[in-house]
Amino acid sequence: MxxxxxxxxxxxxxxxxxxxxxxxxxxxxxGVIYLDGNSLGAASHAALAELDTAARQEWSQDLIRSWNTAGWFDMPVKLGDRIGRLVGAAEGQIVVGDTTSVNIYKALHAALALRPGRNVIVAESGSFPTDLYVAEGVVSTRPGTSLKLEGVDAPAIEDLIDETVAVVLVNHVNFKSGTLRDMAVLTKRIHDAGALAIWDLCHSAGALPVELDAAGADFAVGCTYKYLNGGPGAPAFVYAARRHHDNIVQPLSGWWGHARPFAMETGFAAAEGIRRFQCGTQPILSMRALKGALDIWDEVxxxxxxxxxxxxxxxxxxxxxxxxxxxxxxxxxxxxxxxxxxxxxxxxxxxxxxxxxxxxxxxxxxxxxxxxxxxxxxxxxxxxxxxxxxxxxxxxxxxxxxxxxxxxxxxxxxx
Amino acid sequence: MxxxxxxxxxxxxxxxxxxxxxxxxxxxxxGVIYLDGNSLGAASHAALAELDTAARQEWSQDLIRSWNTAGWFDMPVKLGDRIGRLVGAAEGQIVVGDTTSVNIYKALHAALALRPGRNVIVAESGSFPTDLYVAEGVVSTRPGTSLKLEGVDAPAIEDLIDETVAVVLVNHVNFKSGTLRDMAVLTKRIHDAGALAIWDLCHSAGALPVELDAAGADFAVGCTYKYLNGGPGAPAFVYAARRHHDNIVQPLSGWWGHARPFAMETGFAAAEGIRRFQCGTQPILSMRALKGALDIWDEVxxxxxxxxxxxxxxxxxxxxxxxxxxxxxxxxxxxxxxxxxxxxxxxxxxxxxxxxxxxxxxxxxxxxxxxxxxxxxxxxxxxxxxxxxxxxxxxxxxxxxxxxxxxxxxxxxxx
Missing domain, CATH: 3.90.1150.10 (Aspartate Aminotransferase, domain 1)
Structure with missing residues (x-):
């Protein structure tokens, strides 16, 4: 020292x-020293300005036309690409929307569908709890599926990864201790066992360089209201590696994930690429504050x-x-x-x-x-x-x- | 005439x-005559003022403390009660959050769980499409469950309601034609067959008096960005009749639906009442604009x-x-x-x-x-x-x- x-x-x-x-x-x-940006990031002038524009011009004056003229409809994928630079994801693999919990649900279902015949989800007992609660919810809808936890069923997560495991849901940085996992090493271990990796980036996106593509991650989720400074409860994001896109199915198949959402077809047909992780109409005002926050991140x-x-x-x-x-x-x-x-x-x-x-x-x-x-x-x-x-x-x-x-x-x- | x-x-x-x-x-x-409030309602001075307060004072100045001091955490249930007055729901039966699509998913799963042994979902081919897409998603996770459509499998919805039907998902006002269904009559017909009714209020909430409790509705969903003027993509809402609360299970079991969300427990335990329909952290800025809009509705x-x-x-x-x-x-x-x-x-x-x-x-x-x-x-x-x-x-x-x-x-x- x-x-x-x-x-x-x-x-x-x-x-x-x-x-x-x-x-x-x-x-x-x-008069404040703010050391809680890992829970709610600070407001930026850019975020407040974007919010004002969205509310006072686009909503108030341009109204319904803003879905086209202000690019509201494409914001989830455009902002997703900008987050991509921060977490090591090439374009077209991240979409912003919904909550971290909802996105974990989608990613777990998608991963299980990609590994038929395997029926175990592995997670951490020290995980941020919503990850576990959502995994329980997924298990409840898939008879035969079960959840095993590091710290309960085995001391280390590696000890749980065998040929029954479909997917490992793991926090990149632990919400409580701040411990950072080695994404590349653990992802390789998961892949060697034939399973898939979902990384929860809530406490690493915007906190440190993340290399999703380089680490070979399959899926990832994260929130934007902590280090990314997107605003209270700002929409979350979900990443899926491009190699999986054509085979992704997830049951929150709302109209924003449809190949032709405005054709108003009776049957569902999944959109190409990452858009199939979308579900319903997103909170535009909250998303516009996030856009302002990301304008700053572009320079970092x-x-x-x-x-x-x-x-x-x-x-x-x-x-x-x-x-x-x-x-x-x-x-x-x-x-x-x-x-x-x-x-x-x-x-x-x-x-x-x-x-x-x-x-x-x-x-x-x-x-x-x-x-x-x-x-x-x-x-x-x-x-x-x-x-x-x-x-x-x-x-x-x-x-x-x-x-x-x-x-x-x-x-x-x-x- | x-x-x-x-x-x-x-x-x-x-x-x-x-x-x-x-x-x-x-x-x-x-210079505009705006006849599209059924798609995106107009901005109000109250909504813009609430948004400013949320962004410039609560987020910017009070930061993380606003979860307590500004009541952010309880907004979903408090705003739910205020929507309740407009749609005929007594207190404690509506929670605001997520999207209409996500809420349909929760309500369909909850209804199916309440009717074990029945495996048919009935909906309308003329429905707003996301309802059908989400029903397909639910069916995909529940083997043996199927979806039957008015206009495809039978000319009238009543002809589909038999003892195999668990739940009927029906639009109160059709998004395209504007046709209004008689909620009390159809709900009774559904109940007479032993099934449950989910009403989609997207085009009736704020458009006309709705009487969920009086009609005996089981569940309802709706959006807040049309007639309710909550802002683009404002959070949706979900209603569950109180008689069902103790028996509701839904698989989007995120931490906001936990009985003790801040105890950070490893296992899920559903909150009492309507809160168990909550999942993850909600977009507070968008929700605050909705709060301003509802201040006006209180007087209507x-x-x-x-x-x-x-x-x-x-x-x-x-x-x-x-x-x-x-x-x-x-x-x-x-x-x-x-x-x-x-x-x-x-x-x-x-x-x-x-x-x-x-x-x-x-x-x-x-x-x-x-x-x-x-x-x-x-x-x-x-x-x-x-x-x-x-x-x-x-x-x-x-x-x-x-x-x-x-x-x-x-x-x-x-x-």
Whole structure:
């Protein structure tokens, strides 16, 4: 461990940061250090401007004509291609729409249909839960299919992958610990067993370079409201490798996935390519905010993003361990850079109360039950000084014991 | 047929219209007579204001805290209750979210699960197509289940309802002809055969009083971007009668439908009540525009709405038949008020070209293949004078033959 930097070293890091100009593109509240962009990304001026145009011109003035003139109908595939650059997918393999949960449902059905005779879905007990809930839903409609979980049925996911397995649904970065899986290695292991891989990119898309095509991934899903900054509940996306397109069937076969949606035919005929993952009419206003957010992403060098992300998390880990280690915080995220996403989690016996005290002081991270303090680092708008200042507040809260005040223990219905 | 009104009679109708003040609540483009609110409803000042607050304050400034402080998480059920008043559903039976197509999928699965041993879904060949496409998708995941269509397997839907039928999926108002079904009568016929009824309200919610509870409907779905004016692609809704709630299972079992979504449990446990129809995180910006639209609906007397709707469509039919009948237009919508929604369709051999000529002149209706001119009448912002003026333009286009000019035959990719 090198010597801890001092404030002048921190300021030098910010001055030399090649991404620092991006911060001005975002609308950040005064007096807040926002370390929760891994849950809801910040608003950008571009997203707000697109939303205004969509609402005040296209909807209000142009009305129904905007489906053509403003390109509303093609937005899901056009935005999908732009996300593709960030996650290593060549054109025509990603479509934006619906929710991550709904897209997992489609991808699981599609994968099972591609592996007839195999009837096991493998997932992780430490997965973001909706992945498991949706897998249960898929199992409920396919008699004979079952779900096996890493951490329940076997200690490691590799131990579950055999000739009965049709598909492995795996999180690229764990939502709680921030641990990053090696996509290429695990995908190869899955393929060697004859199964297919679905990667959940919710905590890696926009957080680090993802290489879906290069890793040979079969399917992927992800959300756009975390690191991609698309806005609260912005539409999700789904990726399918081109080699599968002609054989994809999925049961959410709504009219937007039809080959000729406006011919109003009685029978379903799947669209060519990734469009067959579409189902119904998408929320255009939310999608237009996402378009604005992606305008910024078009300019981002993903390697520079990753370097800053690792530098920010290195710094945060080092500062917290040095200054706060004596107060009962312990690192949950791996120290190894190759296995780290863009978030850092520390355990504390009173994590809920400590996080509430941090939020009161303007340092916004989040709490994950039972004992995790989770902090997300978004290189486009987080500075090294933010990290420095956040740790100073955390140290003060822990040293003073202010978190023990009763008001910090009052839990809201939703956290 | 009474004598046709003259312009002074039209002006008197507008002056006496109890709903006329609502028009000022909407943002309508200059020089346009908008008769396509049955496809995309107009923007309101309230919807735009809610959208601004959601984007510029809640997202931009309050960020992740808005899930609690701005009530984002509960919006789907709160907005559902407000739609409930418009469609005759007591509280706790409607939730807003996802798309109509996705909600049909959930409702069909739920209905089939409630009728074990029955394996036929009945629908209409003249249905809005996505209903049929989704029913095909459901059938594809449930071996032994089949789909039978009115207009293909039998001339009338009643002839298909027997003891093999689990569920009948039926459009309340036909998207093309505007024909309104008698919900109470058909639901009773369905129940007498031991089956369940799913009503698609896309073209009746906000167009006329709907009485889901009184009719004994089992499930219903609908969209919010047509008569409800929620914005392009605004989230859809799904209704389930309370008597079914405890026994509802549907396979899109994402985390928003979990009894304890933030406990992050590994196994799925369905939420109580209508929340179990939820799946994933919803598009908050789009949902907030809908909230603004519903603020207006809270003030609307649905009987007054229906009376004006029928008066507008009566007037339009009478004027078009009197002035344009000689030019090859023929009414497709029924004349009987009891069977009429809030739209009127006329057939014309060159409907596409005529509609393009109308749009060029600022009268916006829409075309439905192969030969339908479709006009929607939205009592909150359509005046009697609009009807008068629209017919004058139609008459002029038909009498002059201007629609024969080649430019009107050029078809856009999406209409």
């Amino acid at each position: 090198p010597a801890l930097p001092d404030l002048s070293a921190i300021e030098a890091l910010d001055a030399a940061d090649p991404l620092r100009a991006f911060r001005e593109r975002f609308v950040l509240p005064e 060098d993903m390697q520079a993003l990753r370097e800053k992300s690792l530098a920010l998390t290195d710094l945060f880990i080092a500062l917290v361990e040095a200054r706060c280690g004596q107060y009962g915080v312990s690192l949950e995220t791996t120290c190894a850079r190759a296995s780290r996403g863009s978030q850092v989690s520390f355990a504390h016996d009173h994590a809920y109360e400590v996080m509430q005290a941090l939020i009161e002081r303007g340092v916004i991270g989040d709490f994950r039950a039972p004992s995790t303090l989770r902090f997300g680092f978004t290189p486009l708008y987080t500075s090294y000084r933010d990290v420095w200042d956040a740790v100073a507040v955390l140290e003060d809260i822990l040293a003073s014991g202010v978190w023990k005040e009763p008001r910090f223990a009052v839990r809201a219905a939703v956290t | 009474p004598a046709l009104p003259d312009l002074s009679a039209i002006e008197a109708l507008d002056a006496a219209d109890p709903l006329r003040a609502f028009r000022e609540r909407f943002v309508l483009p200059e 007397d649905m009987q007054a709405l229906r009376e004006k709707s029928l008066a507008l469509t009566d007037l339009f039919i009478a004027l078009v038949e009197a002035r344009c009948g000689q030019y090859g237009v023929s009414l497709e919508t029924t004349c009987a008020r009891a069977s009429r929604g809030s739209q009127v369709s006329f057939a014309h051999d060159h409907a596409y070209e005529v509609m393009q000529a109308l749009i060029e002149r600022g009268v916006i209706g829409d075309f439905r293949a192969p030969s339908t001119l479709r006009f929607g009448f939205t009592p909150l912002y359509t005046s009697y004078r609009d009807v008068w003026d629209a017919v004058a333009v139609l008459e002029d286009i038909l009498a002059s033959g201007v629609w024969k000019e080649p430019r009107f035959a050029v078809r856009a990719a999406v209409t």
